[in-house]
Amino acid sequence: MSDLPKSVKILEAGPRExxxxxxxxxxxxxxxxxxxxxAETGLKEIECVSFVNPKKVPSMxxxxxxxxxxxxxxxxxxxxxxxxLRGLDRAAAAGMDLKGRLAxxxxxxxxxxxxGADLEREIERQREWxxxxxxxxxxxxxxxxxxxxxxxxxxxxxxxxxxxxxERSFAAIREEGAEPTGVSLADTVGWASPAAVERVVGAxxxxxxxxxxxxxLHDTRGTGLANAYAGLRLGVYEFDSSxxxxxxxxxxxxxxxxxxxxxxxxxxMCEEMGIDTGIDxxxxxxxxxxxxxxxxxxxxxxxxxxxxLAATRARxx
Amino acid sequence: MSDLPKSVKILEAGPRExxxxxxxxxxxxxxxxxxxxxAETGLKEIECVSFVNPKKVPSMxxxxxxxxxxxxxxxxxxxxxxxxLRGLDRAAAAGMDLKGRLAxxxxxxxxxxxxGADLEREIERQREWxxxxxxxxxxxxxxxxxxxxxxxxxxxxxxxxxxxxxERSFAAIREEGAEPTGVSLADTVGWASPAAVERVVGAxxxxxxxxxxxxxLHDTRGTGLANAYAGLRLGVYEFDSSxxxxxxxxxxxxxxxxxxxxxxxxxxMCEEMGIDTGIDxxxxxxxxxxxxxxxxxxxxxxxxxxxxLAATRARxx
Numbered sequence: 001m002s003d004l005p006k007s008v009k010i011l012e013a014g015p016r017e018x019x020x021x022x023x024x025x026x027x028x029x030x031x032x033x034x035x036x037x038x039a040e041t042g043l044k045e046i047e048c049v050s051f052v053n054p055k056k057v058p059s060m061x062x063x064x065x066x067x068x069x070x071x072x073x074x075x076x077x078x079x080x081x082x083x084x085l086r087g088l089d090r091a092a093a094a095g096m097d098l099k100g101r102l103a104x105x106x107x108x109x110x111x112x113x114x115x116g117a118d119l120e121r122e123i124e125r126q127r128e129w130x131x132x133x134x135x136x137x138x139x140x141x142x143x144x145x146x147x148x149x150x151x152x153x154x155x156x157x158x159x160x161x162x163x164x165x166x167e168r169s170f171a172a173i174r175e176e177g178a179e180p181t182g183v184s185l186a187d188t189v190g191w192a193s194p195a196a197v198e199r200v201v202g203a204x205x206x207x208x209x210x211x212x213x214x215x216x217l218h219d220t221r222g223t224g225l226a227n228a229y230a231g232l233r234l235g236v237y238e239f240d241s242s243x244x245x246x247x248x249x250x251x252x253x254x255x256x257x258x259x260x261x262x263x264x265x266x267x268x269m270c271e272e273m274g275i276d277t278g279i280d281x282x283x284x285x286x287x288x289x290x291x292x293x294x295x296x297x298x299x300x301x302x303x304x305x306x307x308x309l310a311a312t313r314a315r316x317x
Numbered sequence: 318m319s320d321l322p323k324s325v326k327i328l329e330a331g332p333r334e335x336x337x338x339x340x341x342x343x344x345x346x347x348x349x350x351x352x353x354x355x356a357e358t359g360l361k362e363i364e365c366v367s368f369v370n371p372k373k374v375p376s377m378x379x380x381x382x383x384x385x386x387x388x389x390x391x392x393x394x395x396x397x398x399x400x401x402l403r404g405l406d407r408a409a410a411a412g413m414d415l416k417g418r419l420a421x422x423x424x425x426x427x428x429x430x431x432x433g434a435d436l437e438r439e440i441e442r443q444r445e446w447x448x449x450x451x452x453x454x455x456x457x458x459x460x461x462x463x464x465x466x467x468x469x470x471x472x473x474x475x476x477x478x479x480x481x482x483x484e485r486s487f488a489a490i491r492e493e494g495a496e497p498t499g500v501s502l503a504d505t506v507g508w509a510s511p512a513a514v515e516r517v518v519g520a521x522x523x524x525x526x527x528x529x530x531x532x533x534l535h536d537t538r539g540t541g542l543a544n545a546y547a548g549l550r551l552g553v554y555e556f557d558s559s560x561x562x563x564x565x566x567x568x569x570x571x572x573x574x575x576x577x578x579x580x581x582x583x584x585x586m587c588e589e590m591g592i593d594t595g596i597d598x599x600x601x602x603x604x605x606x607x608x609x610x611x612x613x614x615x616x617x618x619x620x621x622x623x624x625x626l627a628a629t630r631a632r633x634x
Contacts, residue, residue, distance in 0.1 A: 229546060272540075309538075
């Protein structure tokens with residue numbers, strides 16, 4: 001028997017992960033239009049923008065404008081991503097909903113490349129972020145473990161190392177007088193298989209039985225939803241995903257590699273298994289069509305083309 | 318704990334399922350070139366063509382030519398599909414490797430539409446095929462259960478009905494003095510979820526504990542590999558799939574819906590979980606690139622774009 005959850009919480013990451021990687025410019029008003037449509041589907045958390053260096057990521061230069069233009073819907077959290085305190089302060093100034101996110105990596109080489117930090121610096125930064133979160137009154141502290149399943153620079157990651165990385169960070173967080181409330185295991189570069197998800201989630205669950213575990217999965221090699229199913233079977237009920245499967249993988253070997261797992265395909269799979277998502281699948285599919293139109297090229301989502309089963313069921317009944 | 322198999326057997330269906338549905342004509346020599354390349358990857362069974370009415374399926378009008386032109390590799394089975402005795406005789410005449418396949422459907426409406434047979438006629442046809450297989454000395458009798466997970470015309474299919482359909486056909490087969498050796502549960506129109514796979518495979522396994530169960534899965538709504546993983550967990554070790562994810566679904570609500578699960582993505586997932594496929598993944602990816610070139614449009618395979626992990630592992634080691 002499995003521990004399938006009764007319901008799942010999905011963070012929609014398409015506007016941030018997807019638009020960030022698009023080669024062409026996306027109009028600010030199109031970003032806003034997409035985010036507003038997503039908020040009407042029942043999604044409760046939408047990662048809208050990154051507050052990062054606009055010289056390095058020009059597609060996110062309008063982050064504050066996007067944040068200012070969104071007509072907010074009550075009950076929906078509009079989230080930004082940051083990689084340093086300056087980004088966090090910009091997100092706060094832009095009126096984003098702040099989540100207490102901390103970043104760590106199982107791979108020193110990836111970490112150096114992605115954020116210029118060695119392990120000592122990574123821990124030091126976590127402490128700085130915790131202190132700033134405390135000043136800002138941010139509730140909850142979730143540790144994102146990047147490359148939790150493998151790394152293009154270091155190869156396979158031992159499960160033991162994932163547990164060690166979390167232990168080290170949790171110790172630092174507690175020394176700052178704060179309490180970690182969850183982890184997010186990220187398959188940053190698409191190395192996970194269902195067996196790897198079982199192994200890593202199992203090890204983290206064994207070490208911290210009551211810790212909230214979220215999965216951030218990429219579909220780089222086609223196993224994304226199988227990996228999600230492996231997580232669901234272990235009772236994982238928090239996922240990041242991307243409408244239309246928008247996005248890609250800047251670290252993959254070949255251009256055109258798939259990005260995050262696709263939100264509406266994940267919603268379809270969950271609902272078909274009796275797991276409540278709180279999301280209107282038809283409305284979400286309309287969002288996927290909208291974003292395909294906005295980016296001007298096909299996105300990899302499947303159920304947007306296969307169609308839902310609701311109409312067929314109604315006809316057959 | 319799960320019953321993951323040590324190895325899997327994969328039937329490559331791309332040349333038949335894929336080319337059959339392509340809107341434009343595919344040159345006979347391109348079909349042959351693709352089939353010959355597939356045979357070099359370690360695949361042991363390749364479904365090459367359909368022996369069907371060329372007026373109804375013009376893309377398969379050259380089936381006998383394809384069969385005649387293939388330079389056969391020892392140890393590889395080159396298979397054709399047929400929907401009636403005339404097709405079977407054409408396949409035999411073309412020198413295809415014959416497999417004892419019988420077709421049944423859980424859905425009378427689908428069956429009538431797909432092959433013009435009601436249930437009585439379906440059973441009668443199974444008897445005719447069994448007799449012809451006996452005359453031809455064909456070994457093995459696998460019953461394909463179409464729409465085993467749901468049907469666009471009848472909606473959800475009760476698990477009980479799948480078992481009943483198999484029972485009825487097996488009785489008829491035995492009355493002809495033959496013994497069924499397996500079933501193939503086909504998600505013909507992409508209704509399956511991992512939970513449905515567990516339910517249906519579980520029910521068939523419970524009724525016939527020693528029967529070989531194959532899964533024929535489509536990725537119409539993105540859950541294809543998750544469904545395959547659900548099957549693997551229950552010890553299923555036989556799958557049909559399609560190189561590059563070639564193919565589509567003529568019955569889906571929207572044009573452009575995905576076809577069979579993608580062979581190289583399935584191979585990647587299995588190998589990453591320690592399940593032997595006997596297939597050279599890099600060679601298979603080259604086949605996927607070849608067929609993308611042949612059909613002239615992107616195919617949905619993921620690992621062909623994401624890249625395998627072998628090179629990265631070697632570099633990291």
